[in-house]
Amino acid sequence: MSVRHALLALLSEGPKYGLQLREEFEARTGEVWPLNGGQVYTTLQRLERDGLVESDGSGEEGPQKGFLITAEGEQELARWLRTPPDLSSPPRDELVMKVLVALYVPSADVHAVIQAHRRYVVELMQQWTRIKEYDAEGDLSMSLAIDAELFRLDSVVRWLDAAEARVSRAATEGATTWADQASRTNETRAPLPRHRREMRERR
Numbered sequence: 001m002s003v004r005h006a007l008l009a010l011l012s013e014g015p016k017y018g019l020q021l022r023e024e025f026e027a028r029t030g031e032v033w034p035l036n037g038g039q040v041y042t043t044l045q046r047l048e049r050d051g052l053v054e055s056d057g058s059g060e061e062g063p064q065k066g067f068l069i070t071a072e073g074e075q076e077l078a079r080w081l082r083t084p085p086d087l088s089s090p091p092r093d094e095l096v097m098k099v100l101v102a103l104y105v106p107s108a109d110v111h112a113v114i115q116a117h118r119r120y121v122v123e124l125m126q127q128w129t130r131i132k133e134y135d136a137e138g139d140l141s142m143s144l145a146i147d148a149e150l151f152r153l154d155s156v157v158r159w160l161d162a163a164e165a166r167v168s169r170a171a172t173e174g175a176t177t178w179a180d181q182a183s184r185t186n187e188t189r190a191p192l193p194r195h196r197r198e199m200r201e202r203r
Contacts, residue, residue: 003035003043008077011053011069018044018065032145052076095156099163114164118157125153 003025010016010024022040026033044067047053052073056066069077095117102108128146136142 002080003039004047005077005080007040007043007047008052008069008073008080011067012074012077015056015066015068017067021067028141029145031142032149047073096159099160103167110167111164114160114167118160121153121156121160125150125157128153 006025006029007021010021010028016024018037018040021044022035022037025035025040044053044055048055048067050072051070053067053069056068098117099110099113102110102113128150132143132146132150136146
């Protein structure tokens with residue numbers, strides 16, 4: 001989430017002061033992402049340093065200091081809105097890593113690990129669904145933000161289901177261990193996608 005660009009978007013509507021920006025940010029994002037006041041002012045200072053916003057010239061730091069977007073800020077905002085985020089490399093997801101590590105821990109029951117995570121994610125989905133039904137009615141921003149989270153969590157559940165099926169299938173074909181992996185180091189492997197090769201070369 002780019003707080004920097006979210007603040008530029010709010011300032012594109014007209015001059016605003018720090019406290020107002022924090023309150024409007026939380027309201028516009030459905031109050032899903034609380035924003036620390038200090039983060040707002042630090043971000044505004046950097047935006048001003050970069051020539052993307054200007055202060056009202058009062059010289060007084062604090063919640064009532066006003067800011068407005070510059071022409072360069074408008075251009076930066078438009079560029080950001082049109083530029084897709086970098087999704088070429090998967091994030092280092094802790095849940096995925098736990099399942100992968102559990103495969104090779106002798107005392108770990110991979111199925112139990114997967115089930116524990118599935119229960120937790122399903123409970124989160126139920127909580128968000130209740131919030132959507134009772135608190136987000138008529139609030140478009142909150143509804144959209146919650147929809148995004150529900151879709152994300154649903155994809156996690158589907159990955160866990162697929163992982164469990166794959167682990168079960170692998171078990172019928174013979175368990176995979178660290179020793180099994182080591183014995184295959186000399187086998188021919190499919191080439192990595194280009195962006196993954198580039199990442200490995202940069203390390």
